[in-house]
Amino acid sequence: MWRELRKIGAAPVSTGVWTVPDTPHFSSAVQKVVELAAFGSGEILVLPTPGAGDHEADPLRYVFRAQRLDEWQEFSGDCAFFEVLDRLASLGKRVLLVRGNAERELVSLARGESIDIPDDVTPWAAGQRSPAHIALLAGLEHPVTIDIKDFGSVLFCHGTPRSDEEVVLVDSSLERWADVFSELPEQIRTVVCGHTHMPFIRLVDRRLVINPGSVGMPYG
């Protein structure tokens, strides 16, 4: 049932307890979930919480708004994707664009290929693009290696040097890191990666690894 409750916009308060504002829109949505539960021999109790003033209502309001804000940031981040891309592209050689899995998937969708995608946002975003955007994204490389003063050869990748969707974390084992870097040329001593949205800096396998995290959706 939690999926249905999430879909109508309910926010979880604790295990099995959800909250929605007391408005006609939510009343009918909740009623439908109750009917759905009954259909599957489940039971949902709907309890009005008039509260004893703002003090009691505040925690509920907080839970509700915090969840809406997370979703809104995720949604608006995706909506602004092409504006951000235009801005970055306008900076020319001052910016290094590295392809990620999302760009790869978006180009595939825009070209009409059928691929497995985990959400509804990517197909929507693919419909917002111009041919110039797709050409720009299709031309991005992964990984990209450039020379940086005092660092030497620095490799920029999305997931790992060999994959734009492989996951390595700050606490992944040394064996795992060694495997991930097994095909990396000796002279590359610094690797910058992303994908997990979790920022960290660590030394591993005699190399410096930096994940700057995410501007719009940081985790960890």
Ligand SMILES: [Mn+2]
């Ligand atoms: Mn990614």
